[in-house]
Amino acid sequence: MHFNEPLIFEIGSQGRYAYSLPDIDLPESDIKDIIPEGMLREDISGFPELSEGDVVRHFTRLSQLNYHLDNGFYPLGSCTMKYNPKINEDVSRLSGFSMIHPYQPTEISQGILQLMYELELYLAEISGMDRISLQPAAGAQGEFTGMMMIHAYHTLRGDHHRKKVIIPDSAHGTNPASVSLCGYQAIEIISNKMGLIDPKGLRQIMDEEVSALMLTNPNTLGLFEEEIIEITSIVHDKGGLVYCDGANLNALMGIARLGDMGIDVLHFNLHKTFSTPHGGGGPGAGPIGIKEVLSDFLPVPVIKKGGNKYQLDYNLPHSIGKVKAFYGNISVLIKAYAYIRTMGGDGLKRASEVAVINANYLR
Numbered sequence: 001m002h003f004n005e006p007l008i009f010e011i012g013s014q015g016r017y018a019y020s021l022p023d024i025d026l027p028e029s030d031i032k033d034i035i036p037e038g039m040l041r042e043d044i045s046g047f048p049e050l051s052e053g054d055v056v057r058h059f060t061r062l063s064q065l066n067y068h069l070d071n072g073f074y075p076l077g078s079c080t081m082k083y084n085p086k087i088n089e090d091v092s093r094l095s096g097f098s099m100i101h102p103y104q105p106t107e108i109s110q111g112i113l114q115l116m117y118e119l120e121l122y123l124a125e126i127s128g129m130d131r132i133s134l135q136p137a138a139g140a141q142g143e144f145t146g147m148m149m150i151h152a153y154h155t156l157r158g159d160h161h162r163k164k165v166i167i168p169d170s171a172h173g174t175n176p177a178s179v180s181l182c183g184y185q186a187i188e189i190i191s192n193k194m195g196l197i198d199p200k201g202l203r204q205i206m207d208e209e210v211s212a213l214m215l216t217n218p219n220t221l222g223l224f225e226e227e228i229i230e231i232t233s234i235v236h237d238k239g240g241l242v243y244c245d246g247a248n249l250n251a252l253m254g255i256a257r258l259g260d261m262g263i264d265v266l267h268f269n270l271h272k273t274f275s276t277p278h279g280g281g282g283p284g285a286g287p288i289g290i291k292e293v294l295s296d297f298l299p300v301p302v303i304k305k306g307g308n309k310y311q312l313d314y315n316l317p318h319s320i321g322k323v324k325a326f327y328g329n330i331s332v333l334i335k336a337y338a339y340i341r342t343m344g345g346d347g348l349k350r351a352s353e354v355a356v357i358n359a360n361y362l363r
Contacts, residue, residue: 011058012048018055083275087342088335097334102326106311112330113310117303119337120287126340126348127246127266128259129289134333135299135324142267142286143178143245148320149290149297150212150241150265151182156296156318159239162211166235168197170220172245184211195221199230206238212265216245217258222359224251232262241265241294249273251356254349264291274336285332299323 026034050058092098096111106113120132136142147165154162165184167175169191176186189205192198197215206213213235217225225231232242241264250273252258258266270285271278278284290298300319301312312327343351 011054012050014049016049016051016054018050018052084277084335085275085339085342088275088338091338092331092334097330100330110310112334113303113312115337116327116333117305117310119333119340120303122337122340123268123287123289126253126257127249127268127289128257128261129263129266130259130292131295131298131302132287132289133299133302134285134287134328135322136267136286136288137324137329138284139245139247139267139269139272139286140174140178141323142269142288143174143243144181145286145288145299145320145323146243146265146267146290147178147182147184147212147214148323149288149294150243151184152297152318152320153241153294154211159211161209162240164210165243166202166205166210166213168215168219170195171214171216172220172247175214175216175245179214191221195219195223196225197227197231199227199234202231202234206234206240208238210235210238210240212241212243214243214245216247217261217263218248218251220247222248222251222363228261236262246289247272250352251359253352254345255352259289259291264294265289270332270336275339276332276335283329283332285329285336287328287333301327 100109100112116134120134123132124130133145136145154160163183163185164187165179166187166189167179169188179186187205187210189197189201192201196219202213213231215225215231217228219225235242242262243265244258244263246258246266246268249258249268253273266289268274268287268289270276270287276285296316296318297320298316299322300314300316302316304311304313340348
């Protein structure tokens, strides 16, 4: 509250009322039987006496002191999209979406299953990945899910000797945390003088004990890994996989696809790239994209389409299991879908171009 904001006590006057209650139609003795005596008060003095208009204006003023969408964009970090269109909120509140129950039969859930199925296709096309899981509830959980799938992949192949994951020194803090939770040892690779991964340095530490390289592109410094094709080839030549944190997808969307650069696993932050709420406006969603080589390890259930019908398929013997109750944060997924459909391919590309221009302007 501003120092010059009048306190609610100061704007009251004796004898004002902000309510109009009906007369009591019970004898006083009955009231005392219903309400314990210790909770009854004879004297309630000390409270401000205000008209209804005073109360409404006071709390409206307080609400206007909060930062909200109508005041400006949300400053929630360097890689966060600060735009949450109201149309997304309207669409997610349509009764056909907001009133469904996760346990209802798929026969009467075809609309939301179609939306999720199409959202997976859109994210796959945007990223160049083959398959998508919408289950993870945040970017960090998407990371963990991706690393679990990589771990399951190597375990099924009998590559139990792969105990290490290489992570650049510029990585986001959740990266080594996700790696450690999967039982891997995080191995740091020092960036070169340009702030990028040095292929020569990577060759020196990449061996058959490495399960994966975990990078971000553009990286946490905001720089595009110019040698990304060589980098992913070095890892693949030694039998490793490449995980990419999709935190900075804003810079590439519609311009380049990480799946075409040798990335095997990629997580999306829907709040960072596809306009869904974040933080206090949450919850979040962190879908995971994978190449076909990892499709057997996807979280269950996966959505399958047969003819004009959509089904939930639990028949994945090598699945890592469920990572989120039901099928993900549905309302967030709906908002991302609405944004993609509203923007279209050209609009998504334009959003990336403007994001890059703005980032360079601020720099």
